[in-house]
Amino acid sequence: MESIKESVKHMPGFDKFQERYELMKQQVLTDPGVMRFLRENPEISDIHAEKLLSSFYTFKNEQHACRNCTGLENCPNLMQGYRSELTKVRQTVELRYKPCELKIRDEQKKSMSSLIKSYFIPKEILEARFDRLYKHSIDETRRNAISKAYEFVQMAGMGQQVKGIYFYGKFGVGKTYLLGAIANGLAEKGVQSLMVHTPEFLREMKSSLSDGSFDSKMELLKTVPVLMLDDIGAENMTNWVRDEILGVILQYRMMEKLPTLYTSNCDYDMLQQHLSFSQKGGLDEVKALRIMERIKHLSSPVFIGGNKNFREDY
Structure with missing residues (x-):
């Protein structure tokens, strides 16, 4: 056969x-x-x-x-x-x-993205990088703010206490974008951060009382290694927001020595006045002062000036 x-x-x-x-x-x-x-x-x-x-x-x-x-x-x-x-x-x-090299970079990017959590933050902000901050003509206050931000990233995650930063200035000078660059700088070092647009997030916190997610969200804001509160001072202030949300979060972070960063259109004095408003009418200056003491303890004020609206370029 x-x-x-x-x-x-x-x-x-x-x-x-x-x-x-x-x-x-x-x-x-x-x-x-x-x-x-x-x-x-x-x-x-x-x-x-x-x-x-x-x-x-x-x-x-x-x-x-x-x-x-x-x-x-x-x-x-x-x-x-x-x-x-x-x-x-x-x-x-x-x-x-x-x-391959492309796969490695892609995995690194995904790993970095997992370290950056956010609520109500635009995509372009989450893609911010320090090297893009210098593409514009910048004044001395902006240069100083970038330097302070970069210094914070270098010191964070080194096993020592790091003080946060309170960036303030008028609308559109690049405060939020700077937080995004910090978040990505921290991610490159393996440090987790949470960035929230404060007014929107506080509105969500009220609704989360009914859907059962309030405690888990509070726990995240209290314990995340680096918290960034964007646009604080623009929220509708109520006694509950001030005393049961901001007060509780900042008290915990102060006791645990966890750094918190802020952006605001208000300086310290203006923010204190905003926090003092009471739903019952009049002012509650003692409780406002208590919140401000926690903010000051957790941060150093850094002014960002300039006349150009950088938001148009991001």
Whole structure:
């Protein structure tokens, strides 16, 4: 009885198939990467090498794809974002995979993003970087604010107590964007932060009393390694917001020595006046002063001036 191998030879089109196979084998075995591997492993005979053509073929094609890379999302490799490597294992050869540079950067970016939590913060703010802060003509107050922000990032996560910053100035001078740059700078160091737009978040806190998420949100704001309260002083002030939300959060953070950063259109005196308003009419200056003492204890004031509205450029 004729063997299967011999039977295949008599099938129509076998000659053309054999030609294509020989051409493919030649291309694979003369590939620079494959030839280098075979030189480094001279114990692999020609017969053995032919049996490994499938692995060599995959390696050749994937190396070609990597050399002509058009982006991680278009990667045609068997494992997207991974480079194949030929590895001698006992009497055979295996393909092993390592992440490419694009994959590594993508994973780092995802890891950084997971360290930055936010509520009601625009996407462009969450993509802020220190190197973009210098693309504009800036005055001395803005230069000082950037310097203080950068200094904070360098000191945070070093195992020592770090005081927060209270950035204040008029609308549109780049206070919120600066917080975004700080958040990304901290993420690069592996330090988690939470950035919230204070007026919107405080409105949500009221509704969270009914959906059962109030305690978990309060716990997050109290315990996150770095808290950033954006636009404080713009919220509708009530006794409950001041005493049961801001007061409780800031008291905990002061006791635990956790840094808090702020942005505001108000300086300290203006914010204290805002905090003193009472729903019952008149002023509650004692409770306002108590909140301000916590804010001052947790931060240093940094003014940002300038006449240009940078928000238009972000």
